[in-house]
Amino acid sequence: MDQKTTIGNFEAACLLLNLILSKIILDFPRTVSEDAGSAAWIMILLDSVVVYLLFLLISRLYRKFAGNDLLDVGEIALGEIGRIIAGIIFLIQFMYITHVVLRQFAEDIKVISLTSTPVSIVILLFSIGMIVGAYLGLEAISRLHVLAIPLLAAAFTLILLFNIPRYDISRLSPWLGLGVKAILQKGIINLSYFSELIALFFLMPFLKKKNSFAEIGRYGIFFSGLFLVLSSLCYLMVYQYPTSTEFFLPMYQLARTIKIGRFFSRIEAAFILIWASSAFLYLSSSLYFITYIFQRTFNLKYRKPLIVPFIILIFTLSLLPENLYSTLRVEMHIYRIFSWIFTLVFPLILVIIASVRTGSKKRREEAKP
């Protein structure tokens, strides 16, 4: 059933955008300002350029494998064991980030809205949404993205626009923040902000136009970079460093301060609904990819029976961090340090090996009489 699923370029791009950009409503603007001070936006701009260039390289090499996902490429590169190893690595990556993000979203909702509700109940409610999304499959998820992403983008743009009266460019000074060394060192680690780009390589088999993945990726990175830079830039123009490192949810903080006249205020209540939608879409997509990767790695016939076991696992893992700070630490100090390697370097290595092996196989076949 899943193999017959096809999605369009716009649907794939929307899915990719939500996966990469959902961190804006979590802690992204704060964490980057912790890393580079008032120059956080420069660091993310550089990261976006580096990721764009790396993607150009990967997509060029990937062209001959269009229509195959990364597990197929792993199999071409290293045989069945290659597929299994690649599958396990990506599975771990998705599992890791999904349980952290699930806990983060639940904590966010708890802090800003459902203050008395136990966090386990909030996670449970998110889990139900994840099950429904993963059960309905990629087509339903991607179509929902097409509906939600323009709304989310509009909401985000509105927050930034309504804050214009509070922008002060001088808050971006000192212009190089914590220094060039910090920008470059932390910039490498922060390439991980684009780690959800890996999802594009698993969308390949479902694309209507198999060769358009490079275009989707390029647009995805461009707009992700644009929104990431804008969010950190605008946040820093309102809250100067080091105050910018204090707020748990920077975008919520920006929304809270919007006041136009005496009547147009407290609009963050409306945004909670939109943010929860983004969370549901992110988490449903992640659960879908987890079950998909597991199915493909171990060549299983059915995917849907995997949903419940995996959601139980994710639910349990998400409750493991002792408190909010532990959750943030798991993401900031462990995931971000390594995930860029699995997202950008590992696929590059796989594609290079696969290309070499395909090339030599072709040469051998041509050499045969």
Add this chain to the structure above:
Amino acid sequence: MIIRMKTILIFLIIISMIFLSGCFDAFEPDELAYVVALGLDDGADGNLIITLLLAVPIAVGVGPEPGEIENATNIITVAAPTILGGINIVNSLISKRINFTHAKLIVISKELAEQGVERFINTFARFREFRPDTHIGITRGSAEEFLKESKPVLEFNPSKHFELIMESFEYTGFSNGSTIAEFYCRMECTCNEAVAILLDISQIEDSKDLTEVMYNLKNSEGEVLEGDYTATDMPIVYENKVRQMGTAVFKADKMVGELTGRETFYYLMVSGKLGQAYYTLPDPGEGAKNITGKREYITLRLGQARKPEINVKIKENRPVVNVQVSLEGDILSITGNSDYSTGEGLKKLENYASGYVKERVISFLEKTRDEFKSDICFIGKSVKKTFLLWDDWINYNWAEEYENADFIVDVEVKIRRSGIMVKQVPANQLKGDIR
């Protein structure tokens, strides 16, 4: 069978969404007690005296009977080491749960403000019920007394009363409308310092007291112009005894001084926050005095023509601050016989007003430098922009450098209109002086 299962599943999900939403966090509005203003005083043994001015929703909704406007609010005072600890005590006493989402004003006593307000501001910034646009004021006396004396007269809704009165600085220029968000950011900023609204209770009972008050307020030129005082000395007789005039100046989180209403006007002017306000200045005519020998005045409506430009250059290790203020205004009233509506008269008034305001802006800036040692006019922003690295900026220590600053001020006042009159023909020109 599968379709039936799906239908049941979807039905169950929808039902659970209805019943689970807010089951833990559900509060009916009538189960909450809305705080309109919060007062903080220093108590014994490190405790705080916390005063809550609560709205009585029924009284606000239907409007109280004439003469019973104070029934729209209720006051509770509690002693506790922390604000939220005090709230917990109050919650155990009243039938409703205290809620700050509609709080409009936080009043802190001067005594407490001089010790440092960071410990309270952190609570306001961290606890989500406090809105970032809640105003913050400092009262010379007790915050509890201030809230007890606060009796809105022209407005039933106490929340709206506080909101409107705190925002009146936009058309008076006598206060600053400081809010929690602004105060917190400026308190932590390395390039400027925080300010708060200056509040107090009036001791003036009737108009007989005004003569004495005005006499005490006279400056070296023997005159008292509007705003030449703080909230305590406002020469007003009014049913509501609470007053708002001037600015409480902070350095980091500690209050270090006060600005009068008129000095606050100059603060708003230099920091680019001036709306449109009435401004009175002496008549520029030589010996412009009326028949009883009293000085004549001109009242203008002044506003910012452009945002003020502040440039700082470092000369011989001293910051030289160049401030350019452009104002524009209308003539609203001329008490004397001279006409300044057109031609030479207008030019003369513009030049005089520019010089008059310039002199006072310089003296205001020098006061912030010498007396308060606190840059409240965002001058440090211009210096910060010249730095590339955070560490270099921190090592430069602007707060200390500001004490050595020199000021070069240029004020330009342009009179655009003269009200709905284009000239003034004094009666004495037509009929002569009648004695």
